[in-house]
Amino acid sequence: MEKLELTVNGYHYQVQVEPDETLLDMLREQLKLTGTKSGCNKGECGACTVIMNGMAVNSCLVPALQARHAEILTIEGLSKGEELHPIQEAFLASGAVQCGYCTPGMILSVKALLDNNPKPTVAEIQEGISGNLCRCTGYEQIVQAVQSLAGKKV
């Protein structure tokens, strides 16, 4: 076990982790932040996407110890209380949510995309979320949600 300090959703945490413990398992099992999902544990599906130091990462591929002193944003940190983040609002308005399992990771990939490129083209949106699998929506309504945000402050 090793001591790890990091910031998650603006809160400072100190946890004990195993050397082979992933960031995903630490978030879900120790911090009980279960909004981050596990779909494959091999970086194939993107369900576990979180934002680490401004970049979208598959948290199942990141050793927890690599997140030492990092700033992590999970889905739980996106909205302010009852007030949804514009990306969350756009997903609801466009019908971009079905089963909801890919949704947290998908929303965080979209956030990372829009933070770097506020006016993405459709092709850039498709590229930006191509690491996040969704089996329900067929992506169309997700792309529409992101298009509706282009140029807006997110």
Add this chain to the structure above:
Amino acid sequence: MEKKYWCVGQNFRKDGKEKVKGETKYAGDIFLPDMLFAKPLLAPVSHGRLKTIDTSLAKSLPGVVAVVTAEDIKGSNRFGPVMQDQPVLVGVGEDFKFLGDTLALVAAENKKIAEEAIRLIKVDYEELPGLYNFNEALADGAFRLHQNMEKNICSSGEIVIGDITSGFNESDIILEEIIQTPRQEHAYLETEAAVSFFDNQGRVNLYSCLQDPYYFNYDIAQALGLPANRIRTVATTAGGAFGGKDDITLQAHAILLTLVTGRPVKMVYSREESILIHPKRHPSEIRIKIGATKNGRITAFEGRVLIDAGAYTGRSPVVLTVALNSFVGPYYIPHIKLYGHAVYTNNLVAGACRGYGQPQSNTARELVLDMLADRLNINPVTLRKINALKQGQQAGTRLVNLDTPPTLDSLLDQTMAVLEKSPHDDTPAYCKRGTGVACAMPLFDISALPSLGLAGTGVAIQMHPDGSLVVYASAVECGQGVISVLAQIAAEEFSVNPGDVEVILADTDSTPKSGPTTASRQTYTSGNALKIASEHLKKRLISFGSRLLNVAEEKLYFYGGKMLVKDGEGEVPLSKLAKECYYAGVNLKEEAWFRSNHATIGHTFIATAADVEVDTLTGSVKVLKLVTAHDIGKAINPLAAAGQIIGGGMQSLGWAMTEDLMQKDGMVVTPSLAEYLIPTALDLPAMETILMENPYPTGPYGAKGVGEHASMTAAAAILNAIYQATGKMVTNFPATPEKVFNLVTGIPESS
């Protein structure tokens, strides 16, 4: 004039806010104090006899609380929806029949210890020869996978209408083709998960993603030797299901471990376990002989369907029945002979997968229709219109009564009109562009088939003393939006805000049996049951209200959260009315039962058109556009309905283009999402969806089913578009670049 509704026809997502905030609890998100983690030991090869199993070393590992084998099971140790022939755990001296069979279970203090303990179980087995394709399984002298069956035929079916010989005699041209369809994996993002624990009354509680709580409860109870009322089953919000969570997998295992250890147990499949264990879309081999006159009138259709059931019966007999009953689809063909078999093999078990046999038989037929159109030199759309069913004609199944005018012609026109607007000017010289169409007459609520007869649907509604409403239904929310639709229906009936209606789903302790959440049925069946229950409750409220307000019952109606009197003579808010009922001892809970007409089942029409570009240098195919028009009756929630058509269309695109859960001698060639490729956002074509509203006489507000339907046409439309572009039909899809390249260049596939 179109009927005006209060909230039916509006977009509403009851579970949306919690989902975008990541607050929805899926089964794997449940953590309980003192909870153990469980892992399964799976069969080492596809077919073998378990000689001994030694768990002593695993049991001695610190942190291991239990290692369980078939000896620990007190019940029949067998489950299955049609035949109870699948073991919960394979016992010593028994045969394991496929890679997803489970031999033992470990429960430990954490995941890591459980995984380590699994590796310490010693298994001695004798490997047996396997049956891996139709030819091997059906060969004379093949060994029998199930000793109680005469052959490796799990079930057979036949439908004969007219006289097939005279049908072919009347034809000018006869075409015979064989279409092979691949095994499809559901690939829901949430793998199977279950949590079980004892409650205060010593009953086992199961929380898991599953599609029919009452079926699971009953079948697990008998397999484990418990009365069904000693188990409570709660279906958690599912992270996708598509039929793959309609059958028991780890749920019986989690309960067994709680019975043995007395502690809460969590079990979550890895992606690789999920792929091996839950039933898949049946691979099929479909032979069609079709006869037509020179002017395009189809006179005879003879078809044989073989589906690979895998190692156990599962739902294969029903899937075969549905495949045959939808085989002729939306066309009038006077002489038909359809037959088929579900065949046991040592491959992965097959079962329910979005469409339940209909995608296979419908896709095969639609491909052959395009080949027939080519031979007849008739436009494919024209050929379909010539043969489209008209009211009063006999469909190719006796299960359908055309109770509304068929809409296929109009749907075809609408899809083609959209597609023709696409510009055709930027195709590179080395690419070929083609457009294709496909049609179907999807069946829904097929669980009401007379041969099944199981699936009546109960729904209850209760008004609390403050006037707020709760709906109780055993439908499962797996993304399709049933929780929103039921809230909308209750809100429509009582004229309240749908956001204020609570909906309790899928808990055998509190919600009435609703049958499975499959077969595109819950809007139709639970929707109807909820309407009936609401009408009963409204009647009682009106009767009480007429005494309270001293006006005739006929003058009372519900609007905007109140009971109003026609002509404005008075009103009472529901909150006050319910409170008065509460103190007067009036029952404000009603439960109703809906079971659709036994003689026939629901049906609708769908048409899809696809536009593709084939790169002749590489064989790669880009689907540019997919347009689907669906006769939905009435869209209670248009955005959710369109989402079903788009999402189903993309699953079908995957089936056509890349998805093949390949097995070689029983081993799985594509064991994870890195090898089994489902569509990503980069594969998304331009999508258009047309919802045609044509109220269905027996549907709630005229609604029909929709969930599965795009999976019956999208793949066929894409493959037909490739055919139109290249003149070559991919008869054994998926249409991988290699296959398309070989077809286009004329290189035989084996080279």
